[in-house]
Structures are given as structure tokens and as C-alpha cells.
Amino acid sequence: MTSTRSATLFALALLAPALIYILAIVAYPLVDTIVLSFTNAALRPDYDFVGWANYQRIFGAGNFTDVIIRTFVWTFFSVALKMVIGMFGAVLLNAAIPGQALFRLLTMPPWIVPMAIGIFMWGWMYNGQFGMISGLLQNFGIISRPWPILAYGDSAFWATIVTDVWIGVPMVTIYFLAAMQSIPKDLHEAAWTDGAGRFYRFRRITLPLMVPAIVTMSLLSLIATFNSFDIIWILTQGGPSNQTTTMIIDTYKTAMGSYRYGEGAARAVVICIFVSLFCIVYFRAVRRLSQGEAK
């Protein structure tokens, strides 16, 4: 019944709704972004093509490269922390101790509750006068004055990273935990019989066998983090003095704040190019890893 002509037609008919939907709401806008990036589109409905002018402007101004570098630094630290904390969490949640099921459940809220609401709560925690972080640090005498974390560039930069890590960690943890549990128990038992300690087994058995999971998750996380918008927008809107303006925030401000759609589209195209590169790396890595598994 497979691979006949009518089967193909049937399959295409089944796929049609999804396909049409994605073409209209994702593929067309993607193409439209590229087209718009060569125009001077703004609020009014008609626009003219201006060639490479938008690109010349954004790369000529100089601060765009700062934004790109800042985005990469922000993304790098966020992804790295997610991986480390996620692995830490997975190891702990994998331990056979009473309460395991409850602890796993308690890991999930940041992932599952409305993202914006979690971020509001962080916003309060970062409050210098009344928030928990500044408050507790003062109570313990570590700092003497209120510390408005989101008011300074450096601390705001790290604060947005921490919140992004907080949102990403549950998924990474649960994913690493699943990968850890799919490692055959016999390996650990054999090593244990030979006298290998817990840490040694982790380093020589668990970690090497989790390389595929770590690579996959880092790349997926890289893409998601690179596109992260809500956290920065709610906490700082890119401020103070653009210290937390990543490429997405920059694009949003250009397009939705100043109504310069053409220039915003050019900035979005640059993001798309980076994301596409990450995508290619991801698909290649996944293919290589699954081939490695087959051998």
C-alpha cells in the first residue's frame, strides 16, 4: 500500500493543512523579511526599494557590531550555565533517594508556568529597595546599601542571564535525566564490581555516553537563547543604556518602537542568517550522532 501514486496523494492531502499553515505564517514572513530589508518600509502601506541602504546603515553605524558581540556573550554564558546547572540537577535527581519523584516534579514550574509571570517575580527579586536579593544581602551584611540590580548595566546584564538560565534549566535537567536513565545499568554495575567509585563512574561512563545528549541540548538551547525576547523586554527593555540590548531586542526596538520596518527587517535578516547557521550545525550534529549510534 506504500509508495503508490494514490498513497502519495493521500499523504499530501493529510499534510496540506499543516503545510499551508506553515507556508503562510512562517515561510512567507521569512521571505517577506528579506524583501522588506531592501526597502524603506515604514508605517505607511507603500514603500520603495532602496537596495543595500539598510545594511549599509546598520553596519556603518558601528553599534550594531557591539550588539552582535553582546548577543553572543549573553548567549554563551546563558547556554553554558544551563548545561552545567542542568547536569548538576540531573545527577542529583537521578540519585535513588526518598523524595526523588517529588523533587523531579518541583523542578518543572519555571518551564511550565507562563514565562512572563515567572519573569515578573524575578523583576521583584531584583528590586533594590524591597527585593529578596538586595534585601537578604543587606540582612547578612554583605552589602551596606540597597542594590538596584537592574539599574546598572553590568548587573542587569547578568541578571537577565540568570533569569534566562532559570527558565531553561528545567528542560535541560529533565532531558539530561532521561539521557542518563537510558544508559544501560549493567555498565555501572560492572564498573562498580571492579571497584570504580561514584565520581570515577560518572566521569568515565555517564559523561562519555551523554555526549550526544549534551551536544544536542547545547545546540537547541543555543538557538532558543539566541532568540530570547521576553526576559530582557520585561526586565529591562534593553536598558540601562542598551547594556542588555541583544539582537532581538534591537530589532524589536527598531521596528516596533521607531516604526522603521525596512531597517528592522535588515536586522532580522542578520539574526536569521545566524540562526540558519546554528540550524545547519544542529542537523549535521544530529545526523552524525545518530549514525554513530547505528555503528
Place this chain on the structure above:
Amino acid sequence: MTDIPRATEIASVDSPALVKPKGRVKTARAMIDRYKWYEIVGLYAGIALFLFFVLAPFIEGFLVSLKPLSQLFSTPYSFIPRNGSFDAYVTMWTTVEGLGRYIFNSLFISLVVTLAVVVIVVPAAYAFARFTFAGSVLLLGGFLAVNMFSGAVLLIPLYRLMRTMGLLNSYWAMIVPGIAFLIPSSIWLLRTYMLRIPRELDEAAWVDGASRLYTLRRVILPLAMPGIVVIAIMTFIGAYAQQFIFALTFNSRQEFMPLPVGLFAFFGRQEVLWNELMAASFVGILPVMIIIVILQRYLVAGLTAGAVKQ
């Protein structure tokens, strides 16, 4: 650890094994998972630290919701509320105007998105699970690639598209783009699930003269129901969790705002009633919390199945 206790441990594991070979495997597993007291202390300390990071905002948010405003805006900071009360949970319904409406909007938008995603994804997942045709692998890859682009990147053309279709400032402005970005992972998840249904069932139905559509409807659908439930839950949670950027950009009418944007607008006010805001946030979180607790079994399977096997 020295070698001597290890040897005795093994000996003690092995001795009952002489009688029951099956028992040995069990005991070896139990032994390998046995911790020294300091290891147990370390593990619980580590878990406490980890969970504190994960839950701190909720703990703080909850405590804030109990504190009266006068205490909230007083220094020095106190972590534990004095004279805490649940008053904010009562007064918020009047002070945060439209709160009930926001919560309804959030649920309504998520529900419509979920229904649409299920209707679109079920046939598509079946097509990918059962039929191979020229370009089917490429097409599946294309769907997955959608996941890599967030709505934020495509905001400008989406805004223009919504304007052209006349959907701005309506529920549809949030529902239509919301659906698109939840389709790909659901297709992937359900396809994986459907691949596990034996092909012989389709073929048997085919031999008996059932049409393809009939096979899908009467053979596959009932068997795939648990998988469909999982993607429905996942989609609902995803739709509920990610209501921000589209709602912020494509809708400015208060009566259509979902909870996150409604509360975000509230932040801009002169005097923010933080305790009531936090109380409102908790009420907004409640629906998903209930879902998590009731359906956690499906959830873990659903959260991980999509990613683990390629």
C-alpha cells in the same frame, strides 16, 4: 572507599545469589544505590540548593502576596511576612481591573490554539509516520526548522500580515501566529508515537477493504489517543506559557489581553500593588499547576519523548 569493605559488600551480595539467581541482580542494584550518610547529606544539600534556585521566585512571590503593602515597602527587608494574610487574593479582583477577563482570555486563547493544533497535526503526523514519498524527509526537516525561528524574528512581516488580514486587535491576532510555532514539535512527537503502532494493523485493514481515511479514523486514531492527549497537553501548556510577544505587539485592546500582558500593563502604573500583582500571578499559574499535578505521568513522557530519540 577502600577495597576491603567493597569485597565484603560483594560477598554479602553474592551469598543469597547462590540460592536465587534472580535475587542477585536486584540486590546488586540495591547495593550500587546505597549511599554513605555523608553522601546522603551531600545529595539533599545539593538538591535543596538546586530547588532553591528553581523555586526562589515562587517562594518570594508567594510571600510577597501575603505581606501587607506597608510591610512590603518598608526597610529593613524581612523575608518572612509579619501579620501575613490572604487579603490580597480577595482585593485583587477589584484593584486589578479585568483580572478575571485576563485569565479567561488566557485560557480561551490556549484552548483554541490547542484544538487547532490537534486538528492540523494528527493527519500530518500520520502522513509522516506511514508514507514515504519524494521529499518527505526534507519536508519533515523543514517543519523542524520552523522551531528554530522564533516569532520575535518574524514580527515585522507577521504584523503586516495580521494588518492585511484585518486581525489586529482581536483574539485571532494572538491565536493565528501562536498555532504556527506549536505545530512542528507536536508533529514530531506524535509521529514518533505513531511509528510505534504496528504497520500490520494498517495493512490488515487495507486487506479487509477499508479505505485509507477509514483506517486512519477507526484503526489509528483510537490507538494513538494517548499520544494525542500528550500533544494536546503539551500544546496547551506551551500556548499558555508563551502568551507574550504576539499579545504585546498585535493586540492593544484590553478586553482581549491574556493575563501576562494584562499584568505587564499594570506594571506601568504609578503605584504598583505588588502584593496583589503577585497574588494575581499565582492565580494565573494555578491552571497549569493543576494540570502538572494531575497529569505529570503523561507530561514527563511527552516532554522527553520528542527530544531523546532522533
